[in-house]
Amino acid sequence: MGVEIARLLIAGMALISVSACEAGDKGKAAAPQASAARINSIDRSHAGSPAPDVVFEKAPGVEARLADFRGQRVLVNLWATWCAPCLAEMPALDGLAAAKAGKLLILPISQDIEGWRAVNKFFKPGRFKTLTPLLDQPGSFAERMGARGLPMSILYDAQGREVWRVAGTLNWGSAEVAAAL
Numbered sequence: 001m002g003v004e005i006a007r008l009l010i011a012g013m014a015l016i017s018v019s020a021c022e023a024g025d026k027g028k029a030a031a032p033q034a035s036a037a038r039i040n041s042i043d044r045s046h047a048g049s050p051a052p053d054v055v056f057e058k059a060p061g062v063e064a065r066l067a068d069f070r071g072q073r074v075l076v077n078l079w080a081t082w083c084a085p086c087l088a089e090m091p092a093l094d095g096l097a098a099a100k101a102g103k104l105l106i107l108p109i110s111q112d113i114e115g116w117r118a119v120n121k122f123f124k125p126g127r128f129k130t131l132t133p134l135l136d137q138p139g140s141f142a143e144r145m146g147a148r149g150l151p152m153s154i155l156y157d158a159q160g161r162e163v164w165r166v167a168g169t170l171n172w173g174s175a176e177v178a179a180a181l
Helices: 002-022 084-099 116-122 140-145 175-180
Strands: 056-059 062-064 074-079 105-110 152-156 162-167
Touching: 074 084, 074 140, 084 105, 140 152
Parallel strands: 074 105
Antiparallel strands: 056 062, 074 152, 152 162
16 A cells, blocks of 8 residues: 555656656747646657657757667757756666766756756766766757657657657666667
8 A cells, every 4th residue: 555655656756757847948939748647658659750840959059859769769858957857867867877878868858947057066077977968949849859858858769750658757777668669
């Protein structure tokens, strides 16, 4: 009985965390949100959809698109420095990126309106061993994916087709995630 109560509390806190990050940057139009039943769990309902053709930055003034990474499996993680769950999962994503080097590329794409100033403040030199941040400003990637809250992660196959997504967080070191990757 105690374990079930703990699970319900954790699920409720996760929903609150994702909802807290929904407000995001002020003034942006909200896109439709994924069903609450799909928060913090793998959602395959968009499997096979092509990656959006939106521009984001690899560095200040250096543009990139997901098509630039074709031939590789890519896990896009939409995050922001104002999103507590996003920051909490970043070390686990860094560990996953190191463990899957050469097999999976993880792209943490920031949604911060403060741009590189906010991103670089969080990604201080030496803080993460494997991850390299990117920037999506004015939030085109998140808008095209219908992300209403953060974090949101989307796995793409080597041909640029969606495999699955998760609105919210996952235990990136779990057996479930390992099997899904």
